[in-house]
Amino acid sequence: MSVEVKLTGVTKRIGSITAVDQLSLSIKPSDLLFILGPSGCGKTTTLRMLAGLSDPSEGRIHFDGRDVTDLTPRKRNVGMVFQNYALWPHMTVEDNVEFGLRMRKLPRKERRERVAGVLSQVGLGEYGKRKPGQLSGGQQQRVALARALVVHPDVLLLDEPLSNLDANLRVQMRELIRDLCKTNNLTALYVTHDQEEAMSIADQVAILRDGQLEQIGPPDEVYAKPRSEFVARFLGETNILKGDVASIADGRVELKTSAGVIASTNHSGSPTVGEQVSYSIRPESAHLRAALPEECSLSGRIVETKRRGHWLRRRIEFGGGASIIVQEALGSERNDGDKVNVAIHPHDVSILGVGANGTGHT
Amino acid sequence: MKRRDAGQYALLAFLFCVLGAFLVYPIWLTVRGGVASDPVTGRGFTLRYLELVFRDPVMREGLVNALMIAIATTALCILISLPLGLVSARFDYRFKRFWDVAVLVPLILPPFVGAVGLKAMIGRYGALNSMLGTEWDILGTARFWGVVVTLALHLYPIVYLNVVAALANLDPSLVEAAKVGGATGWQRFRRITLPLIRPGVFAGSSIVLIWSFTELGTPLVFDYYRTTPVQIFNGVKEMDASAQPYALTIVMLGVAILMYATGRWVLGSSKASSSTRAFRAAETPKLGGVGTALANLMFGFVAFIAVIPHIGVILMSLSTPNTWYRTMAPSSWTLENFQLALERPIVFGSIINSLSLSLIAALVDVVLGVAIAWIIVRGRVKGRAILDGLAMLPLAVPGLVMAFGFIAMSLRWPFGKGDPLEGVIDVVGVSPNPMPLLVIAYAMRRLPYIVRAAVAGLEQVGVELEEAASVFGATTAQKFRRVVVPLLTGNLLAGALLVFSFSMLEVSDSLMLAQQEQHYPITKAIYALTERLGDGVAIASAMGVWGMALLTITLTSVSVLLGKKFGAIFRA
Numbered sequence: 001m002s003v004e005v006k007l008t009g010v011t012k013r014i015g016s017i018t019a020v021d022q023l024s025l026s027i028k029p030s031d032l033l034f035i036l037g038p039s040g041c042g043k044t045t046t047l048r049m050l051a052g053l054s055d056p057s058e059g060r061i062h063f064d065g066r067d068v069t070d071l072t073p074r075k076r077n078v079g080m081v082f083q084n085y086a087l088w089p090h091m092t093v094e095d096n097v098e099f100g101l102r103m104r105k106l107p108r109k110e111r112r113e114r115v116a117g118v119l120s121q122v123g124l125g126e127y128g129k130r131k132p133g134q135l136s137g138g139q140q141q142r143v144a145l146a147r148a149l150v151v152h153p154d155v156l157l158l159d160e161p162l163s164n165l166d167a168n169l170r171v172q173m174r175e176l177i178r179d180l181c182k183t184n185n186l187t188a189l190y191v192t193h194d195q196e197e198a199m200s201i202a203d204q205v206a207i208l209r210d211g212q213l214e215q216i217g218p219p220d221e222v223y224a225k226p227r228s229e230f231v232a233r234f235l236g237e238t239n240i241l242k243g244d245v246a247s248i249a250d251g252r253v254e255l256k257t258s259a260g261v262i263a264s265t266n267h268s269g270s271p272t273v274g275e276q277v278s279y280s281i282r283p284e285s286a287h288l289r290a291a292l293p294e295e296c297s298l299s300g301r302i303v304e305t306k307r308r309g310h311w312l313r314r315r316i317e318f319g320g321g322a323s324i325i326v327q328e329a330l331g332s333e334r335n336d337g338d339k340v341n342v343a344i345h346p347h348d349v350s351i352l353g354v355g356a357n358g359t360g361h362t
Numbered sequence: 363m364k365r366r367d368a369g370q371y372a373l374l375a376f377l378f379c380v381l382g383a384f385l386v387y388p389i390w391l392t393v394r395g396g397v398a399s400d401p402v403t404g405r406g407f408t409l410r411y412l413e414l415v416f417r418d419p420v421m422r423e424g425l426v427n428a429l430m431i432a433i434a435t436t437a438l439c440i441l442i443s444l445p446l447g448l449v450s451a452r453f454d455y456r457f458k459r460f461w462d463v464a465v466l467v468p469l470i471l472p473p474f475v476g477a478v479g480l481k482a483m484i485g486r487y488g489a490l491n492s493m494l495g496t497e498w499d500i501l502g503t504a505r506f507w508g509v510v511v512t513l514a515l516h517l518y519p520i521v522y523l524n525v526v527a528a529l530a531n532l533d534p535s536l537v538e539a540a541k542v543g544g545a546t547g548w549q550r551f552r553r554i555t556l557p558l559i560r561p562g563v564f565a566g567s568s569i570v571l572i573w574s575f576t577e578l579g580t581p582l583v584f585d586y587y588r589t590t591p592v593q594i595f596n597g598v599k600e601m602d603a604s605a606q607p608y609a610l611t612i613v614m615l616g617v618a619i620l621m622y623a624t625g626r627w628v629l630g631s632s633k634a635s636s637s638t639r640a641f642r643a644a645e646t647p648k649l650g651g652v653g654t655a656l657a658n659l660m661f662g663f664v665a666f667i668a669v670i671p672h673i674g675v676i677l678m679s680l681s682t683p684n685t686w687y688r689t690m691a692p693s694s695w696t697l698e699n700f701q702l703a704l705e706r707p708i709v710f711g712s713i714i715n716s717l718s719l720s721l722i723a724a725l726v727d728v729v730l731g732v733a734i735a736w737i738i739v740r741g742r743v744k745g746r747a748i749l750d751g752l753a754m755l756p757l758a759v760p761g762l763v764m765a766f767g768f769i770a771m772s773l774r775w776p777f778g779k780g781d782p783l784e785g786v787i788d789v790v791g792v793s794p795n796p797m798p799l800l801v802i803a804y805a806m807r808r809l810p811y812i813v814r815a816a817v818a819g820l821e822q823v824g825v826e827l828e829e830a831a832s833v834f835g836a837t838t839a840q841k842f843r844r845v846v847v848p849l850l851t852g853n854l855l856a857g858a859l860l861v862f863s864f865s866m867l868e869v870s871d872s873l874m875l876a877q878q879e880q881h882y883p884i885t886k887a888i889y890a891l892t893e894r895l896g897d898g899v900a901i902a903s904a905m906g907v908w909g910m911a912l913l914t915i916t917l918t919s920v921s922v923l924l925g926k927k928f929g930a931i932f933r934a
Binding site for chain 2: 051078
């Protein structure tokens with residue numbers, strides 16, 4: 001069974017600090033929502049309030065319309081994967097996984113079947129009799145996941161579950177988590193500060209900053225259409241530039257910038273002519289070639305080149321002193337000092353934080 | 363107030379009630395009794411009796427003597443422990459593991475039993491004088507030093523354990539930084555190591571200071587009567603009519619709390635230094651031939667001196683009564699004393715009494731200790747700090763004061779004459795029943811040890827292990843039963859063993875509260891036997907040996923269970 005989760009005006013104050021500030025969002029049934037944000041932005045606090053481990057100072061939490069705000073954790077039927085797994089070291093793998101079923105007073109036979117089933121689902125069928133201390137980090141992670149899944153939770157909560165694993169294992173595990181969520185048809189909330197994890201497997205991402213919701217949406221949309229400088233920068237490398245609105249027609253905004261004239265068809269607010277705005281262009285959206293008819297064209301000079309994995313990052317300086325970073329495939333024969341043409345599609349130019357001097361608050 | 367906080371407040375209220383009734387109330391009665399103008403009814407207010415304590419030259423002398431005993435004992439303990447601790451923590455050498463355990467041996471004998479052994483070894487007619495052909499009355503002419511040396515040899519392991527724990531916690535890079543900066547070995551010790559381990563040294567020392575200040579058994583056995591604890595002990599019989607023993611107890615309590623508070627203040631003011639934590643273990647260079655010999659000599663010497671009383675007690679227990687007199691060793695040997703020690707009704711009864719009293723006290727403390735530690739470490743309710751302070755209070759309050767308060771409690775409502783619970787607890791009446799009070803006294807006196815053990819355990823058990831249990835549907839009771847208690851087993855067992863063994867050898871409450879033979883715990887029986895002519899001393903020694911065997915087993919178990927955390931239990 002999957003439920004809809006709804007937070008309405010949830011606030012958490014700890015002493016004089018407001019950790020979560022008037023947070024309202026909802027997770028559709030069977031969706032995997034990622035809460036992303038830097039350390040201290042309130043994402044773990046939000047998760048703990050959903051689990052019932054921490055009480056909101058204000059606001060309500062609903063699971064499928066049922067108000068769970070004042071319920072203890074045991075009455076919410078959630079499953080949770082803790083950052084450091086929180087496996088009980090004195091119990092075997094089986095006992096750890098079985099714990100929630102015992103608390104729910106399920107018959108012994110059913111408990112055994114479900115434990116065996118979920119352990120084989122996470123690929124640990126052989127490890128039931130071991131203690132957590134005898135397992136590797138990745139295996140412990142799977143046990144934690146099995147323990148959370150076996151109770152058939154209404155909501156699965158994951159608190160930076162992969163942060164203690166090495167890079168290769170992280171990739172494997174995140175795929176497994178996605179598969180398990182989808183197979184079991186679970187509504188899940190996943191907290192992380194790793195944007196790559198979010199971009200890879202999330203259905204929705206919510207970006208939190210200082211306890212407030214900055215933006216929420218499908219990962220591709222949030223990446224491509226960041227509404228603030230904070231979101232744009234948090235989700236990956238980007239160029240933030242400033243310009244004045246010269247004209248607006250049919251959703252196309254012409255910007256006069258020190259680099260030249262740039263057009264944008266990607267904005268969420270309603271800019272006005274003459275207003276100064278900030279805009280974001282991702283390095284991979286700017287191309288070193290002649291512009292196609294619908295693209296804007298800027299002329300500049302390569303001033304610096306750095307190798308970044310399989311790509312080159314080139315800094316292009318324009319006449320007015322502005323510069324942007326452009327991504328180019330390895331093997332290009334251009335050199336620093338060369339004059340180049342930069343082509344950018346108006347779709348890839350995101351106007352940020354309209355009306356707030358471009359600092360990115362929405 | 364949230365619902366789950368309500369549970370915590372209820373638990374807190376219950377704990378306050380228990381500690382209030384059996385810890386604060388007896389102390390209050392003592393204080394009240396000393397300032398009441400009418401000692402019989404406990405009414406009115408006067409400072410006359412307190413003033414008398416300071417006016418009376420005998421009382422004044424007793425106070426000065428008790429203070430001098432405390433200061434000298436503590437200084438001697440530090441002098442013994444500091445070098446031993448440094449060598450043990452800094453170097454590796456042959457037989458190190460043996461000595462690490464061997465230096466704890468003195469803890470296994472109550473000092474007043476040790477005093478019997480010491481008398482047999484270095485007394486006027488003891489083994490040493492026989493060997494030298496002299497009649498040098500070391501203990502007779504220097505009773506004060508007899509008390510001090512006996513106490514120091516018994517108590518130095520408490521300071522030693524704290525020094526070792528503090529050194530283990532010291533981040534070695536701090537000392538290495540000084541080394542790189544050009545400091546010599548002595549400079550590093552004086553400017554870096556010593557200031558940083560000072561909290562550990564003080565923590566152990568303040569326990570020793572209060573312990574020796576209020577020690578009753580050792581001065582009694584050395585016939586050193588001009589000391590406050592003995593004066594209070596002798597005043598028990600008249601306490602339902604006189605305020606003087608109360609007043610004397612208040613003065614002792616005041617001084618003890620002052621000592622404790624000073625210790626805490628000194629600890630508090632060096633908070634920065636106590637916050638260092640070792641991220642890696644310090645390297646322990648292996649000592650060469652000469653170094654190893656010196657280290658072994660040092661430990662061997664201290665251990666040898668420390669076990670002289672034990673050897674004396676063992677020899678005495680193996681001697682045919684009255685045959686060890688003016689000879690190096692007993693002239694006739696027997697194993698009969700051990701058998702007699704178990705056959706005599708006074709002895710057998712006392713062993714059964716001590717076993718059952720200590721067992722119940724340990725169980726009571728486990729339950730209280732877990733609850734208190736959980737509120738202190740995990741609780742969100744206000745009043746936790748007060749609870750923490752209350753649970754540690756017995757460290758600052760001499761056993762004698764508590765015993766005194768318990769007697770006063772037995773005389774007051776609801777236990778007094780004609781009151782609803784008359785006879786439930788009774789110490790000085792015609793048909794006394796001190797057993798419930800002895801359990802309470804043992805449990806309250808040793809509560810700090812089990813609380814500290816449980817707190818140390820809980821701090822190491824991540825809170826998320828408990829949270830996981832809640833998330834997966836456990837009630838608070840299930841969480842405790844399935845997660846908290848199993849994870850704390852080692853610490854609780856260690857704490858319970860300590861409570862049990864210290865209760866078995868508890869002196870002041872046992873001597874004060876058990877007035878009739880059928881209620882005697884082991885220590886009171888031993889004391890009564892040492893006063894008895896004939897085979898009394900030999901049988902008392904045999905009991906002492908039984909006690910040593912018991913404590914050896916329990917302390918070794920605790921040491922194995924807790925490892926280096928052992929020292930953390932003996933902290934003020």
